[in-house]
Amino acid sequence: MFIEPYHNQHQQNGKKTGWIEVVCGSMFSGKTEELIRRLNRAKIAKQKVEIFKPAIDIRYHHEDIVSHNSSSIRSTPIQSSHEILLLSGDCDVVGIDEAQFFDEGIVEIANSLAFNGKRVIIAGLDMDFQGNPFGPMPALMAIAEYITKVHAVCMVCGDVANYSYRKAAGKEQVMLGETDSYEARCRKCFHL
Numbered sequence: 726m727f728i729e730p731y732h733n734q735h736q737q738n739g740k741k742t743g744w745i746e747v748v749c750g751s752m753f754s755g756k757t758e759e760l761i762r763r764l765n766r767a768k769i770a771k772q773k774v775e776i777f778k779p780a781i782d783i784r785y786h787h788e789d790i791v792s793h794n795s796s797s798i799r800s801t802p803i804q805s806s807h808e809i810l811l812l813s814g815d816c817d818v819v820g821i822d823e824a825q826f827f828d829e830g831i832v833e834i835a836n837s838l839a840f841n842g843k844r845v846i847i848a849g850l851d852m853d854f855q856g857n858p859f860g861p862m863p864a865l866m867a868i869a870e871y872i873t874k875v876h877a878v879c880m881v882c883g884d885v886a887n888y889s890y891r892k893a894a895g896k897e898q899v900m901l902g903e904t905d906s907y908e909a910r911c912r913k914c915f916h917l
């Protein structure tokens with residue numbers, strides 16, 4: 726269970742500093758649900774929240790972050806990580822979903838946002854379907870103050886799963902729109 730940090734822990738010389746949280750895991754692990762949970766709690770507390778996701782992820786709806794259980798929250802699709810700095814303005818909390826699809830520039834952007842007093846919550850796949858670290862996620866995890874790895878249940882044996890196994894053929898790292906083509910699997914069943 727993730728306990729949200731206290732703002733008071735993030736004061737430097739009276740100036741409020743932000744921080745970075747990463748929520749990572751395989752497909753079907755509830756990453757986006759956890760991101761939405763944290764963002765909704767901030768909204769209830771009247772904090773200003775902005776949410777971004779890569780324009781590449783158009784699985785369900787162009788303007789909504791939608792998790793697989795269909796609890797959703799409005800988001801802005803963007804082409805490049807640099808747009809986040811331009812669009813986040815005076816908000817308190819910046820949410821970023823599907824961060825594995827962003828360019829490496831997102832690492833510097835996340836640092837800038839946190840340095841400027843924002844709470845940055847980033848969700849993404851930590852590994853691709855071949856079990857390799859995915860895009861900028863390793864670097865984002867390195868610079869984050871807080872990391873939460875959430876898990877799915879292995880669809881073969883029922884163990885704790887942290888891999889996204891692709892059932893369909895094809896070697897491209899990004900294959901969107903076909904959640905049917907994937908299974909969450911544990912280490913043993915992933916390598917069957």
Ligand SMILES: [Zn+2]
Nearest residue numbers: 879882911914
């Ligand atoms: Zn298994």
